[in-house]
Amino acid sequence: MRVKVTTVLLYALALILLVIIAVPIVLLLGLASSESPVTIKGFTLENFNYLRKGILFENDPVYSKLYPNVYSTALNTLVLALGNMLLVVLISSMAGYIISRYSFRGRSTLLGTFLIIHGVPASVLLIALYFMLREMKLLNTILGVVLVKMSVDLPLGVWVLKGFYDSIPWDLEIASLVDGTSRLGAFYRVMLPLVKPGIFAVALFSFLSGWGEYIFVYTFIQSQTNWTLSLLIRSLIGEMGGINLSLIAALSVFYLIPVVVLFVVGEKYLVRVTIGGVKG
Amino acid sequence: MASRRRLMRIAILSLMLIPATLVIVVFMVVPAVLTILMSLTNLDYRFIWEWVGLANYQKFVTDINTLIFVRNTIIYVAGTLAFNVGMGLLLALVSTHIHDTIGTLMRALWYLPRVMPSVIYAFIMMWIFSPMDTGFLNTVIRGLGGQPVPWTFKYYWPFLFIVNGFIGCSFGMVIFSSAIKAIPQDYIIAAKVDGASQLTIVRRIILPLIKWHIAFVVAYQTLSLLASFEYILLTLDGGPGYYSTEVMILQAYHLAFGQYLASMRYGYAAVFVSVLLVIGLVLSIVYWKVFRLRELMAEPKME
Numbered sequence: 197m198r199v200k201v202t203t204v205l206l207y208a209l210a211l212i213l214l215v216i217i218a219v220p221i222v223l224l225l226g227l228a229s230s231e232s233p234v235t236i237k238g239f240t241l242e243n244f245n246y247l248r249k250g251i252l253f254e255n256d257p258v259y260s261k262l263y264p265n266v267y268s269t270a271l272n273t274l275v276l277a278l279g280n281m282l283l284v285v286l287i288s289s290m291a292g293y294i295i296s297r298y299s300f301r302g303r304s305t306l307l308g309t310f311l312i313i314h315g316v317p318a319s320v321l322l323i324a325l326y327f328m329l330r331e332m333k334l335l336n337t338i339l340g341v342v343l344v345k346m347s348v349d350l351p352l353g354v355w356v357l358k359g360f361y362d363s364i365p366w367d368l369e370i371a372s373l374v375d376g377t378s379r380l381g382a383f384y385r386v387m388l389p390l391v392k393p394g395i396f397a398v399a400l401f402s403f404l405s406g407w408g409e410y411i412f413v414y415t416f417i418q419s420q421t422n423w424t425l426s427l428l429i430r431s432l433i434g435e436m437g438g439i440n441l442s443l444i445a446a447l448s449v450f451y452l453i454p455v456v457v458l459f460v461v462g463e464k465y466l467v468r469v470t471i472g473g474v475k476g
Numbered sequence: 477m478a479s480r481r482r483l484m485r486i487a488i489l490s491l492m493l494i495p496a497t498l499v500i501v502v503f504m505v506v507p508a509v510l511t512i513l514m515s516l517t518n519l520d521y522r523f524i525w526e527w528v529g530l531a532n533y534q535k536f537v538t539d540i541n542t543l544i545f546v547r548n549t550i551i552y553v554a555g556t557l558a559f560n561v562g563m564g565l566l567l568a569l570v571s572t573h574i575h576d577t578i579g580t581l582m583r584a585l586w587y588l589p590r591v592m593p594s595v596i597y598a599f600i601m602m603w604i605f606s607p608m609d610t611g612f613l614n615t616v617i618r619g620l621g622g623q624p625v626p627w628t629f630k631y632y633w634p635f636l637f638i639v640n641g642f643i644g645c646s647f648g649m650v651i652f653s654s655a656i657k658a659i660p661q662d663y664i665i666a667a668k669v670d671g672a673s674q675l676t677i678v679r680r681i682i683l684p685l686i687k688w689h690i691a692f693v694v695a696y697q698t699l700s701l702l703a704s705f706e707y708i709l710l711t712l713d714g715g716p717g718y719y720s721t722e723v724m725i726l727q728a729y730h731l732a733f734g735q736y737l738a739s740m741r742y743g744y745a746a747v748f749v750s751v752l753l754v755i756g757l758v759l760s761i762v763y764w765k766v767f768r769l770r771e772l773m774a775e776p777k778m779e
Contacts, residue, residue: 202674210574210582213567217585217642220600223612227603234610291496294489306497312760313504320703320725320749320756323732323742324507324514330523347503354496380488401591408593411706415733426595430710433599441603441610448596459591463584466591467650 224452227445234441243446252432252443262435263428264420266447272338273407273424273451279342280406284353285399287346289391292357293383297369307358314351318344322415329416338422341412349405353398356468360394361387397465400458404466407454425451508753515746532747541719545748549723552708553701555633559641561694564648569678571649572656583653587646598710601639602628629716636721639707648693655686688767695763703752705729724748 223236231238246252250267253259295307318325325344326335334340364387372382388395410426417423423431429451432444459466518528536542567586571579589597604612607626614624628635659682667677683690705726708714714722714730722730731745 206570206573206674210570210578213570214578214582214585217588220597220604221588223604224596224600235612235615287495287499290492294492298485298489300489306493308764309500312757312764313500318504319705320728320752321504321507321511322729323745323749324510325503326732327510327514327519327523327742328507344503347499350496350499379485404591408591408595410594410710426593429595429599433595444599448599451593452596455591455593459588463587467583467587 224445224448227442228449229446230442232442233439243442244450246443246447247450252447263431264423266425266428266450268421269423269425269428270450272422273426275338276342276345276409276413276424277403277406279338280345280349280409281399281403283342283346284349284402285395288350288353288357288398289388289395291354292394293361293387295354296358296361297387307355310351310354314355318348319411322411326415335416336418336422338417341409341416342406344412344416345406345409346402349402353402356398356401357391357394360391364390393465394468396462397468400462400466404455404458511746511753512750514743515750517743518741519743519746521740528743532744535744536747536751544719545722545724545727548719548721549702549725551633552636552721552723553698555637556640556644556701557694557697559637560644560697561648561690563641563645564693565652565690567645567649568652568656569682572653573674579653583646583649586649589643590646594706594710597643598639598707601635602711605635628712632712632716632721636708636712639711640701640704643707644697644701647697648690651689651693652686655689656682659685692763692767695759695767699756699759699763702756725752728752 226236228243229239229241230236230243231240245254246266250265251260252263252266295303329335329340329344332340334343368386368390369382372386373379377385408426409424410430413424413427414430417427425447429444429447432440432447436444515532516527516529517525518532519525567582571582573579574582605627606612606614607624607629608614609618609624611624611627613627618624663681663685664677667681672680703725705723708721708723708726709729712721714720714726719727725748728745728748731739731741731748733739
């Protein structure tokens with residue numbers, strides 16, 4: 197009988213934990229489709245009207261001029277996310293391979309450096325990075341943010357992919373070398389296809405990380421034409437926070453769509469990236 | 477022939493490694509050195525490098541506000557750590573002891589805050605715990621006939637622990653649950669045969685067996701928390717009131733990029749960062765030794 201009670205308690209606890217984490221998402225959806233601008237009341241899709249033309253306050257010409265077009269902002273966000281993803285995947289799949297398969301002088305130092313650098317978050321370098329981007333004339337450009345963001349996500353990518361390369365048996369590579377492929381050919385034709393899950397994991401993670409980025413964009417970008425969705429929402433919260441929560445929630449739902457889709461598709465890959473978790 | 481192969485090898489090595497190394501040096505090592513150099517100047521909005529030696533450090537040590545920032549940093553790191561390691565452990569224990577499908581679903585859902593854009597997450601949390609009558613919790617309380625509670629004004633630290641802890645706990649959760657799954661079932665069955673209760677098994681078998689994982693998570697999270705301020709910036713921004721939740725790294729950010737007249741003091745801001753950088757580096761090296769991370773770096777077998 198005692199076992200039964202603990203089992204019931206365990207499942208009750210599990211249910212509570214499941215509900216707690218679902219609350220924020222459910223509330224966001226509720227608020228986004230609420231008739232009241234500040235609380236959840238009734239149901240309407242009016243808050244999503246901006247989706248038609250990408251203009252936030254269509255009926256209010258004064259306010260609508262204050263904010264950039266939602267779709268061009270989303271495009272900036274996409275450029276940042278894709279740029280980050282491509283660079284991180286490209287560079288870390290090469291470096292991860294070498295670090296996993298070659299022994300050379302300075303190898304463990306290099307690997308250790310990646311780990312330590314990853315352990316100390318790059319936000320501490322913001323001031324110096326701001327200064328450097330200013331000197332390189334990359335301040336206020338998406339490219340500048342991509343470069344910084346990519347360098348922050350790179351050490352994790354190298355570590356994760358090194359782990360994936362490590363898990364592939366040497367025999368496969370040796371076999372292809374015996375058959376006459378070059379080392380580079382073996383990398384390209386044998387190894388890369390085998391570490392696809394790792395590349396997928398790193399790609400997903402760096403895409404989402406670029407998509408959600410706030411601090412770097414906020415610090416390095418001034419002009420509205422280069423804003424990303426995080427800045428647009430943040431600015432709305434600052435100016436409309438007390439008055440129009442449901443519009444902000446509706447815009448957040450739009451911002452969240454790719455995240456949820458990719459999360460559902462790739463959750464089991466993403467979890468494998470946790471080993472170097474970035475956020476507090 | 478042999479020398480051609482050697483040349484080829486060097487070519488491959490450099491071709492594949494140079495991009496990564498270059499990125500790390502240019503965007504991580506150089507800025508770190510630059511930060512320390514900046515802390516020795518009074519660099520401000522004019523962007524003139526004027527060397528002032530250790531004057532900024534002297535100011536840092538003697539300023540009475542420094543104590544507030546240091547104290548806040550300790551409260552923030554310790555509180556968030558306690559919340560997120562505890563929560564991570566609870567999630568790992570619960571999700572590995574229930575039906576596997578539900579357990580996996582639970583871990584998946586608890587991972588979501590980590591990949592959710594920070595502005596959205598901060599926005600929802602601020603609304604749930606809003607001190608106004610229209611905040612979610614206060615709506616519920618008023619619906620039940622109670623008095624609204626000024627959540628973020630009164631309980632700002634617990635609020636921040638929860639906001640940051642919800643994100644941080646998935647890290648511990650993933651590591652702990654895979655460690656728990658790796659424990660041989662024999663131990664647990666043997667204990668059950670001996671009549672041990674579920675709680676005794678957790679306390680006497682599971683916890684001792686994963687203590688190194690717990691230590692690792694604590695160590696790693698300490699480092700990242702010391703320098704993370706995104707969610708404080710997005711929610712309370714150092715408030716309410718006079719520097720209530722202003723941690724060191726947030727103060728550095730405000731000194732450099734804040735919106736007030738006092739900002740753009742890059743030189744003085746760099747002092748805060750340099751102090752954190754040194755603490756971070758020392759901690760990393762200590763952890764490196766303690767957790768024998770070198771073992772992770774075993775040399776490849778063939779070459």
